[in-house]
Amino acid sequence: MLKVVKLGGAVITFKESYKNLRKDVLSRLLKEIAQYYLETGTCIVLVHGGGSFGHAVVSECLKRVGYIDPSCYAATADAMDQLSGFVRGIAIELGLPAVSIAPRSVCTISSGSTVCNLDVFRKLISRGLVPITYGDVVYSDKGFEVLSGDTLAWLLTRELEAGELIFVTDVDGVYDRDPKLDSSARLIREALARDVLGYLTESLFQADVTGGMRGKLLEGLRLGVRGVKVKVVGGFIEGNLYKALVSDSFRGSIIWY
Ligand SMILES: Nc1ncnc2c1ncn2[C@@H]1O[C@H](COP(=O)(O)OP(=O)(O)O)[C@@H](O)[C@H]1O
Numbered sequence: 001m002l003k004v005v006k007l008g009g010a011v012i013t014f015k016e017s018y019k020n021l022r023k024d025v026l027s028r029l030l031k032e033i034a035q036y037y038l039e040t041g042t043c044i045v046l047v048h049g050g051g052s053f054g055h056a057v058v059s060e061c062l063k064r065v066g067y068i069d070p071s072c073y074a075a076t077a078d079a080m081d082q083l084s085g086f087v088r089g090i091a092i093e094l095g096l097p098a099v100s101i102a103p104r105s106v107c108t109i110s111s112g113s114t115v116c117n118l119d120v121f122r123k124l125i126s127r128g129l130v131p132i133t134y135g136d137v138v139y140s141d142k143g144f145e146v147l148s149g150d151t152l153a154w155l156l157t158r159e160l161e162a163g164e165l166i167f168v169t170d171v172d173g174v175y176d177r178d179p180k181l182d183s184s185a186r187l188i189r190e191a192l193a194r195d196v197l198g199y200l201t202e203s204l205f206q207a208d209v210t211g212g213m214r215g216k217l218l219e220g221l222r223l224g225v226r227g228v229k230v231k232v233v234g235g236f237i238e239g240n241l242y243k244a245l246v247s248d249s250f251r252g253s254i255i256w257y
Pocket residue numbers: 007008009010011049168169170171173174175176177178179180199200201202203204205208210211212213214
């Protein structure tokens with residue numbers, strides 16, 4: 001069974017500080033993935049967000065120019081390649097046969113829907129590689145658009161028929177209210193996707209144009225994902241991602257699609 005793991009930009013970078021990597025957190029999360037991969041040989045696709053690399057660059061030029069012009073596209077793509085280079089470098093050091101695949105080379109957006117040719121993912125996975133991909137800028141019929149790491153994670157899950165999708169994020173799961181705004185928010189341990197959406201509001205981080213927890217979970221329903229177990233996992237707790245990979249006993253939420 002294939003597992004798709006999405007590392008949130010908020011967990012692997014300091015979102016409010018320009019191009020600032022949380023190297024210790026990223027290394028620990030990759031170590032947990034590598035341990036799982038080396039122990040079980042399970043096929044894994046790794047997706048990561050933009051955090052203070054992609055999101056910061058693209059929101060700056062959106063503010064300045066109003067749309068993604070060629071320089072903005074180039075700068076955003078460059079920022080994401082830098083971030084993905086860090087992720088890949090550490091992953092390879094830890095023994096994962098990791099390879100980056102740039103969404104801009106395989107996906108386009110047309111009339112608001114994303115079309116990807118995922119053959120290269122299928123082929124590399126079948127030969128034991130661990131593809132690393134990410135939120136990116138892609139060609140669209142309206143110019144250039146952002147394809148979020150979340151959307152990509154869902155598309156990979158649907159098209160490659162993954163059994164599990166794991167979102168690693170900066171909060172300990174899905175709560176009945178935004179836990180950053182309300183300390184009495186309660187963690188939802190397990191629920192059906194359509195039942196939790198009512199609780200969710202937008203991300204606090206303004207530069208994140210892709211919708212925070214609500215956008216993340218809504219996207220799976222919008223894309224018609226069915227029959228998938230989705231885990232939303234707190235990424236700052238040591239060993240938690242490993243636990244979520246091997247079992248259902250972890251700090252976080254299980255959301256059924
Ligand atoms: N009900 C909720 N439960 C959990 N998180 C929520 C909720 N409502 C809003 N959020 C926000 O969504 C954020 C996670 O989404 P986001 O910032 O996009 O993270 P990522 O970088 O993992 O994509 C949390 O940090 C939190 O502030």
